Amino acid sequence: MDGVRHIAGRALARHLGEWRGDRAGSAYLQLAERIKLLVLDGRLPLHTRLPAERELAVALGLSRTTVAAGYDQLRETGYLHSRRGAGSWTTLPEGPVERALTAFAPAGDGTALDLAYAALPAPAEELAGALRTAGEHAGHYTRGSGYQLLGLDVLRDAVANRFTRRGLPTTREQVLITCGGQQAIALVLGTLAAPGDRVLVEHPTYPNALDAIDRRHARAVPVGFPTAGWDLDTFGATVRDAAPRLMLLIPDHHNPTGRCMDDGQRHEMATLGRRTRTPLVIDETVTELTLDGPAPTPFAALAPDTGSAPVITVGSASKTFWGGIRIGWVRAAQPMIERIARTKASLDIATSVLDQLVVTHLLDELEPVLRRRLPMVRGQRDHLLALIARRFPGWVSTCPAGGLSLWVDLGAPVSSILVAAASRHGVLLAAGPRFGLDGAFERFLRLPFTLPEARMELAVERLATAWLSLPGGTGWPGTPAEVA
Numbered sequence: 001m002d003g004v005r006h007i008a009g010r011a012l013a014r015h016l017g018e019w020r021g022d023r024a025g026s027a028y029l030q031l032a033e034r035i036k037l038l039v040l041d042g043r044l045p046l047h048t049r050l051p052a053e054r055e056l057a058v059a060l061g062l063s064r065t066t067v068a069a070g071y072d073q074l075r076e077t078g079y080l081h082s083r084r085g086a087g088s089w090t091t092l093p094e095g096p097v098e099r100a101l102t103a104f105a106p107a108g109d110g111t112a113l114d115l116a117y118a119a120l121p122a123p124a125e126e127l128a129g130a131l132r133t134a135g136e137h138a139g140h141y142t143r144g145s146g147y148q149l150l151g152l153d154v155l156r157d158a159v160a161n162r163f164t165r166r167g168l169p170t171t172r173e174q175v176l177i178t179c180g181g182q183q184a185i186a187l188v189l190g191t192l193a194a195p196g197d198r199v200l201v202e203h204p205t206y207p208n209a210l211d212a213i214d215r216r217h218a219r220a221v222p223v224g225f226p227t228a229g230w231d232l233d234t235f236g237a238t239v240r241d242a243a244p245r246l247m248l249l250i251p252d253h254h255n256p257t258g259r260c261m262d263d264g265q266r267h268e269m270a271t272l273g274r275r276t277r278t279p280l281v282i283d284e285t286v287t288e289l290t291l292d293g294p295a296p297t298p299f300a301a302l303a304p305d306t307g308s309a310p311v312i313t314v315g316s317a318s319k320t321f322w323g324g325i326r327i328g329w330v331r332a333a334q335p336m337i338e339r340i341a342r343t344k345a346s347l348d349i350a351t352s353v354l355d356q357l358v359v360t361h362l363l364d365e366l367e368p369v370l371r372r373r374l375p376m377v378r379g380q381r382d383h384l385l386a387l388i389a390r391r392f393p394g395w396v397s398t399c400p401a402g403g404l405s406l407w408v409d410l411g412a413p414v415s416s417i418l419v420a421a422a423s424r425h426g427v428l429l430a431a432g433p434r435f436g437l438d439g440a441f442e443r444f445l446r447l448p449f450t451l452p453e454a455r456m457e458l459a460v461e462r463l464a465t466a467w468l469s470l471p472g473g474t475g476w477p478g479t480p481a482e483v484a
């Protein structure tokens with residue numbers, strides 16, 4: 001399929017970022033390798049028409065022969081398809097694709113150490129119990145059509161109760177059940193943003209949200225992070241300059257940085273939204289995973305919804321329980337819920353009744369699940385921090401008070417090539433630029449602390465081997481230390 005997407009030479013050059021890991025290596029091979037990475041990790045969508053060789057050569061300051069040889073290499077390896085006179089499109093090779101980086105890769109064959117996702121295995125006992133109870137209650141629903149656009153009342157009540165217990169009084173009418181948090185984000189974007197609209201995001205941010213913005217043909221406007229907290233001044237200036245249609249924020253254990261917004265900044269951000277009449281979409285997918293200190297205050301509890309500046313909260317069962325049950329939700333004022341529900345109706349009509357029943361029963365088991373899960377994740381986080389301090393003393397990471405990952409400064413712009421090398425050593429990761437726009441964050445790596453200790457140790461050892469295999473790898477500040 002020849003797609004309609006096209007990327008210009010200058011834009012591709014920006015995406016490529018620091019693509020020459022080794023000045024002494026063949027430029028055409030490095031160029032081909034980097035374009036392949038962009039395809040594999042979803043930054044360059046499939047069926048995108050690449051710039052003509054001459055255009056890319058000018059944008060990169062290379063000879064046309066080098067670009068042509070790079071494109072030849074991509075064609076030979078199955079990542080580019082060309083038609084004479086029409087152009088060249090990104091594609092994937094036939095057969096099993098090297099599962100390096102893509103967010104959509106199969107989750108491994110059991111031998112790979114999968115850190116491409118920041119997600120935990122299911123709580124086996126509670127899930128088994130919830131499946132049994134869901135089965136017992138299913139009969140009540142199977143007598144009806146099974147289509148319930150807004151979700152089952154029992155689950156809407158359970159989600160509303162959880163908000164209420166967290167300090168945000170909520171009723172069933174304010175809750176729409178979705179197929180996962182990602183669908184919730186896409187539905188909100190589909191309802192509020194039109195093609196061409198600007199959506200203000202933190203930078204870095206959750207990559208599938210960036211993809212959802214892209215799919216809506218809206219434009220993400222990034223605001224970077226200062227050393228600590230959120231940069232409210234820049235948020236204010238950017239809202240003034242860019243007049244975004246909405247802001248999409250992850251204040252609770254932000255993915256990937258792990259930051260948590262304090263109440264003062266929540267107030268300020270809410271005021272900014274109200275003052276500029278900018279809707280705030282608050283992604284609380286990770287909110288239950290507080291590892292240190294008090295749980296965050298629900299953002300919407302500090303930001304009364306005024307209608308002209310709605311506060312829409314997105315949540316999910318994926319991090320609290322399991323990503324394999326595709327249940328999420330949207331919380332907003334009832335008229336907004338009804339608008340978003342109309343978008344859902346056009347998309348998939350309703351959410352699986354059985355999955356909803358399972359989550360309804362899992363929510364009854366929230367306390368015991370978290371009582372076991374949080375100390376385990378805290379231990380894994382501390383263990384990973386200790387491993388890194390010992391093996392990669394040049395890497396810099398803060399200790400996040402929640403969530404599932406570290407955001408590590410590698411000390412050198414090598415994230416993509418490191419991730420590619422790591423996949424050859426059986427460790428699957430998402431490179432830093434997956435979390436940003438235009439090739440940013442090549443110096444950063446998201447490292448989930450989701451594996452048990454022994455497997456995490458193996459992953460870090462393999463990462464050290466992968467690093468040492470990089471061209472010039474021993475000369476960078478982040479080089480692994482010798483261990484006795």
Ligand SMILES: Cc1ncc(COP(=O)(O)O)c(C=O)c1O
Nearest residue numbers: 180181182206255285316318328
């Ligand atoms: C911040 C954030 N939002 C949304 C999602 C998507 O969640 P779900 O699996 O429920 O679609 C994730 C999953 O990693 C996430 O980290």
